[in-house]
Amino acid sequence: MSDRKQFRDLVDPEVAHDAIDSLDLAPEPETVPLSEARGRVLAERVDADLDVPGFDRATVDGYAVRGRDTFGADEADPVTLDLVGTVHAGEEPDVPIGEGEAVEISTGAVMPDDADAVVMVERTEIDGERVRVRTAVAPGDNVMVAGSDVAAGARALGPGTRLTARDIGLLSALGRDAVPVRGRPKIGIVSTGDELVRPGEELNSARGEIYDVNSYTIAAGVEEAGGEAVLYPHAGDDYDEMERLLLEAADECDLVLSSGSTSASAVDVIYRVVEERGELLLHGVAVKPGKPMLIGELGDSAYVGLPGYPVSALTIFRTFVAPAIREAAGLPEPQTATARGRMAVRERYSEGRLRLMPAGLVTDSDGETLVYPVDKGSGATTSLVEADGVVAVDPDTEYLDQGEEVDVQLFSPDVRAPTLLAVGEDDPALSRILDALERPRFLPVGSREGLRRLSNSVPDVAVVAGPTERDVETVDLGGWEREWGLVVPDGNPDAVDGLSDLIDRDLAFVNRGRDAGLRASLDAALSDLADERGASLADLTESIRGFEAGTKGFESPARAVARGEADAGLGLRATAEKLGLTFVPVGVEDVRVRANPDRVEKPGVRELEATLAETDVYESLPGYERA
Template sequence: MNRKQFRDLADPEEAHEVIADLDLRPEDETVPLREARGRVLSERIDAELDVPGFDRASVDGYAVKAEDTFGADEADPNRLELVGEVHAGAEPDVEVGAGECAEISTGAVLPPGADAVVMVERTDTDGDTVLVRTSLAPGDRVMFAGADVAAGERALGPGTVLTPREIGLLSALGVDEVPVRGKPTVGIISTGDELVRPGDSLNSDAGEIYDVNSYTTATAVEEAGGEAKLYSHAGDDYEAMESVLREAAEECDLVLSSGSTSASAVDVIYRVVEETGELLLHGVAVKPGKPMLVGRLKGSAYVGLPGYPVSALTIFQTFVAPAIREAAGLPEPKTATVEGSMAVRERYSEGRLRYMPAGLVESGPTESARGGGEAAQREGNTLVYPVDKGSGATTSLVEADGVVAVPPDVEYLDEGERVEVQLFSTDVRAPAVFGAGEDDPALSRLLDDVTRPRYLSVGARQGLRRLRNGVTDVAVTTGDTEPADGVELGGWTREWGLVVPAGNPQGIDGLADIVDEEVRFVNRTTDAGLRTTLGNAVAELADERGVDRHDLVEAIDGFDFAVRAHESPARKVLAGKADAGLGLRATAERLGMDFVLCGEETVRVFAADERADKPGVQSLADAIADAESVFADLPGYEAR
């Protein structure tokens, strides 16, 4: 079996240089002014006329000869004869002589003979006579022709990013189209036989997954100033890969592919690049993104990104986005970095640069050191925690706020260690409230009433652990379990039991049936509080029968067949892969299934003592207190 080996990984700096040397700049173009926002001027634009093109009044009032106002004040006004009026957009039909004035509107042309404008507020009228109660100098309250921009003057230079301000100036100059830098066209290709475009039907049994990278990468390309063009995804065979790469290379300045770049026998893209162009780089000493490819195809540049979405986006933002911005003439964006303290210790020892996905959370006013150490004061401190659900986890795209660059020689980041987070966007903000714990449909609805929440459905056990470690503001638990140092924000009860197909074809009546009968069962994962509740009920049944709990557990076909979320067991039953699943009455009724009641379970929400006063935490507490309508809409739920 032939495999492409990554023996000589390039240094990250070398990868930056190789990509920077790729010629991505397209030809300049001319676009209508209305479509020019965000584009970059490719040429200087000089004014072809004065702006304004005439002497005009800058206030409502009276056009006068300044010398006729000398010596005037509130007590002793000068009297001028009113000889006419001038309106904006009309050519004056009056001339101001000595001792005369003309009524004038803001923006109107200054009539001949006048050289100043007196504000209407500093005047009175007496029939056809105007009493001027202030002295003026020539030019007062007048904008002279060319005062804004003079004909022949440099208005805007090449490299100017066109914002609403520049669009306004060009409009004033009468410009209706502008020369701009072309946007590099970037072809987006996702590879892999398992990929299906969103919107098409998916066969999960055949290992098919939706194509995440095409839309994610295309959006990132456009954010960087490029024009994204999506191509049909390529299968894992040479002919398909070669065909789509050649097509994209003929039409685009840069071709980006994702997937099929690792050292696998079925990954053939590196051979396609070698045989149809030039492979400049294969493998970079960075995590994620070790298998990155850089090369040239006939007619375009080429970069191969990793297949996993978080890895692909991280490598794109780090290595490719700067080259696209350079080609489009756009400046580097305002640095979006945040300094913070590691919330937990994170080990790493792989000998290569790592871009660690990280999330942000604001600590409370004071946080005591954990584990018996000294008290640590962290006034308004930003805490940084690793987001690592595995390279293939798409939810990491929204749970991570940025990345921390961990040098190759660093073995671990210690709790409390200061780190710098390179944010994915300048728009990123730490969540107003950050929670973790039990997966619950009522909680999902309550979070809709909270501004900028973040919640991780990791189960009650993990929720308590993260609260104890100081990572989260809030933990959601079940039963009597509660944190040692926590403030209860509120809670509710929910009916739990066995979710079965509509009509309950096997006549399941309770827990005893999944123990005694041939029933295929599907459970929740060990971190779920609902599984703990089930375990306690099985233990009670064992006590009633006078047998060991483990004997009953072993008698349940599928007790260890565990899935993560609250609807997951029910969906396995719907798919015919089980006869009964652990779940909630609310889930059964929502999915049109039958429900066998086994008991009632308490769900409680706790906040860390030191963060209970955070506005986001208080907002969640208010939502819980006002949740009667939420519980009324969910069968089997009641407020506590």
């Protein structure tokens, strides 16, 4: 087995695929009740062991007869037969049929002995104890012969069939209430890192704690691939604890996945456990993201170590691990999981290894798909939802040109391009307007950066607040006004009255970042104040404590005030009221939704324009007005 080991520095991705294929993840088959069989994969062929139907069955309401007794009958010259009984569905016929006789029969009922055809009731009439038959029937007419749907002994469903409603229908007809199916591979997930906290628990940011993203993300990916995920407690950097956890998972599962920490020491501990208690086949794959992948065996289980950053972990999981889980579960590769589009921008590479580039999709007004790179750094969890799939870029590729056709491996087959790609200023009214749209995507990059991106022709629209420097040709779709100013603690304990207080008094202030429209409005107001005072803008801003630092979210300054970390923050009246703080008004700024002129006919942009014209979201937001 040691010839499977691959310890050269970084192995080719194909070698990693082969190493994972060499592991055995397939669990034992199991038997499940029919009611739980949907989506499962048959472990073996199912042959019929009874006839369907199990008897010669009338397919219409009418009269069971011997066909030869009706020969020559027609409208002009009916045949009259003696009525000797009745049989309904679910009853056993109590009389056979003799020459010249008929039995009244319901759809689905058993044919009486010696009857071989049924005359539809519409072609008959009753005459006392006799029935007049106005058509001839041949033996077999209106009868479903025993076994004609499925005959006992016939092959009903083959091994590997993924059971849908239709297959379940056939299994029901065969009377099967339980079926042998492929087992779902059990995948143990061990997240590592002392800084991880489970969602729902209390987070201590001062200690650098973060929520564990990989456990639930990978668990969902495992289930999507047809496996069963088992979450184990977090492991820290302690060797004994890690060993105990990994061996417990290996004992209970078909595959153990570790992930979660980016810390070198935790990875090092895992490495040692797998080396000592199992076998490490391979570490390090020439792919970005995901270089530090481990592949090996631990006890009777397979083992794969995923990188720590969520986007890297999920990308490596999808590329290397999910296909192996599907294979073990007997599931086919998902269909139509690829979208073809043209690069919306030029993108440079010089990686020397396979690059799995997260990519977003956007459609132009003709419905053509454009592809743009989503590169927020592997540490960003928002890349997960801002990308639709990955483009595999060859190690030798130096750049992808604008307009070049690429294939995007979608994160799932039902991924569709958003109906609208918007960028720019984050805003509570905007959030509500987006809620009314079909499938929008909004990237809160701020007004300045939003306008820059719009000029690159990737997004459909930019949401721009406050004064702007940049002159970009756009089509205005509508907008609103919002009241901005200083957010101070409830009751305004420092009696802050306006911007002058920030300059003239020693107050701790929290600003927004430079891309924010709010910041641009603040700069403009301070500029006016500088003029008034005959001072320079720099003089003023230097005397504001905290002016240079910027925060990322529109609520961030107010939240810092709410936490008692600052005396005043830049923000909106709406935010102050939402958080129970006091608002000191400074001004009113415009927020405009500006469209890429090439996209105004796109359905998603029209939908946005119509929504902007009709929405009443401003009524419930303090300091807001349509404009």
